Amino acid sequence: MRSPSILATNPRLWGARAGRYLRSWGYMIHLGAVALVMAFTPSTWNRANRLSTSRYIYASTWQVLPWFTVLTALIGLVVIRIVLVTARSYGLSSFALEMLVRVLVLELIPLSAAMFAALRSSMAFDAAALGLARSGLPTAAAGAEAVRELRRDLVPQVLANAFAVLSLAMTSGAIVLLLAYLNVYGLSPWGLTEYTRTVARIFDPIVTIGFALKTILFGLAVALVPIAAILELQRYPRRLASSVQPGALRLLFVLLLIEAGSLAIKYI
Amino acid sequence: MTTTDQSPDQPAHVEAKAAILLVLMGALIVAFVLYVMYARGVFEPTQRLFLETDNSEGVAPGMDLTFAGFPIGRVSQVELSTDGKVRILIDVPSKDAKWLRMSSVFTLERSLVGETRLRAYSGVLTDPPLPAGSVRTVLRGDVSEQIPRMVASARELLENLVNITSPGSHVDATLANVDTITGRMAGRYGLLGGALGGDVEAKKMLETLDRVNALIARADQRVFGKHGVVDDSQDAIRQLNGLLKDARTTLQKVDSVLVEAQGVAANARTATSDLAPLRGEVEASLRKVNRLVDEINRKWPFAHDTEIKLP
Numbered sequence: 001m002r003s004p005s006i007l008a009t010n011p012r013l014w015g016a017r018a019g020r021y022l023r024s025w026g027y028m029i030h031l032g033a034v035a036l037v038m039a040f041t042p043s044t045w046n047r048a049n050r051l052s053t054s055r056y057i058y059a060s061t062w063q064v065l066p067w068f069t070v071l072t073a074l075i076g077l078v079v080i081r082i083v084l085v086t087a088r089s090y091g092l093s094s095f096a097l098e099m100l101v102r103v104l105v106l107e108l109i110p111l112s113a114a115m116f117a118a119l120r121s122s123m124a125f126d127a128a129a130l131g132l133a134r135s136g137l138p139t140a141a142a143g144a145e146a147v148r149e150l151r152r153d154l155v156p157q158v159l160a161n162a163f164a165v166l167s168l169a170m171t172s173g174a175i176v177l178l179l180a181y182l183n184v185y186g187l188s189p190w191g192l193t194e195y196t197r198t199v200a201r202i203f204d205p206i207v208t209i210g211f212a213l214k215t216i217l218f219g220l221a222v223a224l225v226p227i228a229a230i231l232e233l234q235r236y237p238r239r240l241a242s243s244v245q246p247g248a249l250r251l252l253f254v255l256l257l258i259e260a261g262s263l264a265i266k267y268i
Numbered sequence: 269m270t271t272t273d274q275s276p277d278q279p280a281h282v283e284a285k286a287a288i289l290l291v292l293m294g295a296l297i298v299a300f301v302l303y304v305m306y307a308r309g310v311f312e313p314t315q316r317l318f319l320e321t322d323n324s325e326g327v328a329p330g331m332d333l334t335f336a337g338f339p340i341g342r343v344s345q346v347e348l349s350t351d352g353k354v355r356i357l358i359d360v361p362s363k364d365a366k367w368l369r370m371s372s373v374f375t376l377e378r379s380l381v382g383e384t385r386l387r388a389y390s391g392v393l394t395d396p397p398l399p400a401g402s403v404r405t406v407l408r409g410d411v412s413e414q415i416p417r418m419v420a421s422a423r424e425l426l427e428n429l430v431n432i433t434s435p436g437s438h439v440d441a442t443l444a445n446v447d448t449i450t451g452r453m454a455g456r457y458g459l460l461g462g463a464l465g466g467d468v469e470a471k472k473m474l475e476t477l478d479r480v481n482a483l484i485a486r487a488d489q490r491v492f493g494k495h496g497v498v499d500d501s502q503d504a505i506r507q508l509n510g511l512l513k514d515a516r517t518t519l520q521k522v523d524s525v526l527v528e529a530q531g532v533a534a535n536a537r538t539a540t541s542d543l544a545p546l547r548g549e550v551e552a553s554l555r556k557v558n559r560l561v562d563e564i565n566r567k568w569p570f571a572h573d574t575e576i577k578l579p
Contacts, residue, residue, distance in 0.1 A: 200307035
């Protein structure tokens with residue numbers, strides 16, 4: 001069983017635990033680097049890998065995209081209405097659109113897309129691998145099998161998950177931008193110039209690059225953290241008994257770290 | 269496309285669907301990037317305008333320059349020049365540059381709530397257009413900068429007001445005096461009591477008036493009554509008339525004296541007119557004597573003295 005907290009262990013073991021913790025992070029970063037290098041190597045893209053990637057993209061994006069978009073559109077519509085009505089009642093409607101775009105498109109939608117993709121695909125994959133690891137096979141054999149499967153699917157999985165986050169965020173962002181326009185200006189095309197100026201004011205080069213980087217990092221985190229956790233699990237079979245989804249907490253932590261970093265760079 | 273290595277539970281056309289997704293996402297990303305670039309005016313020809321001010325607070329890249337409420341330019345950069353002034357670099361799209369003229373005025377307004385506004389005012393649109401790269405000074409209108417001064421003035425005003433209304437102040441004393449006066453006015457003698465300082469004084473005043481009245485009645489008696497001043501004056505005037513008559517008689521006598529004097533003067537003039545022939549006769553006699561003397565001299569050879577001695 002994993003100890004609940006570093007504070008609960010003997011202080012003499014703190015150093016060892018910190019070292020293991022750092023090694024774990026290092027392994028994750030190394031795996032990410034390997035996956036990226038493999039993704040940019042032409043020989044990786046043989047027929048089997050292409051098919052595998054397609055399958056993952058289908059599972060992580062195609063199946064999810066329609067109703068995720070509908071869901072975010074509905075929630076976005078509610079938020080847009082609330083913000084607009086409140087802003088109008090205070091006479092601040094000129095700031096409402098900018099606030100909506102900044103809050104919804106730049107922050108909330110990428111974060112929720114990342115969470116969604118993580119729950120939908122990465123964790124599901126982890127669960128499959130865990131199931132294999134917990135099957136009747138001897139621990140070593142199950143571990144080896146799981147690692148083999150993961151290695152085979154590593155690059156397709158990473159790419160598919162990153163793509164899923166990007167697609168979900170971009171599509172929902174575009175839909176919410178459209179909804180915001182319709183809510184503020186109605187069906188009239190005459191607000192387009194002003195709307196375009198607002199969008200231009202928000203998406204200055206730093207914000208645009210930050211938005212793109214954040215979405216890509218979200219995608220990589222969602223793709224990498226759970227896989228790294230499950231691969232690492234094979235090396236420490238004792239942890240299999242843990243009821244906590246491997247990598248879930250770390251993924252949450254990484255996502256929050258990226259979000260906080262992005263906010264700090266943009267607004268501080 | 270699905271082939272032989274496809275597993276039985278594999279969905280149909282999975283590769284095609286993945287390709288469609290990839291293409292759609294690629295198109296969406298490219299479209300979004302192009303839209304943002306268009307919105308930021310990357311594809312639009314612009315001209316540069318430099319605005320100078322002493323404080324760039326509230327000015328940020330991306331801010332609009334508005335003319336009559338319409339955005340006609342965008343702040344692209346804010347920098348500090350070598351002389352310590354702030355230079356705001358503004359990109360004005362060429363199609364909107366016509367609103368900026370040589371006589372245009374630029375203002376930077378900061379309000380308490382809301383963003384800073386950069387505005388252009390072109391009063392005379394027939395002026396020559398503003399050339400590219402022009403440098404103009406911005407007029408600042410900062411509400412928050414005026415607040416401390418306003419608060420200081422308000423405090424001063426309030427202090428003055430407190431001083432004015434405090435017990436023992438001039439206004440308080442004046443009001444107390446007004447109260448006293450109106451209190452007196454409400455007394456028996458009304459306004460007179462208020463003006464003179466009390467009922468006793470007002471009473472004295474009324475007594476004085478009564479006395480003045482009595483005095484006037486007596487004076488009337490003395491002046492216009494029987495044997496008054498007016499009667500005496502009339503007597504005096506009568507006597508004066510008599511005196512004037514005497515004077516006139518005396519003057520008539522003087523007139524007659526003057527007539528006589530005129531007669532004397534006429535006689536004297538006649539005598540004067542007789543003198544001229546007399547003088548001629550004397551002169552003729554003298555000339556005769558002269559000739560006689562000259563003749564004697566000629567006949568008298570010893571005498572060298574030619575002087576003639578008149579008798």
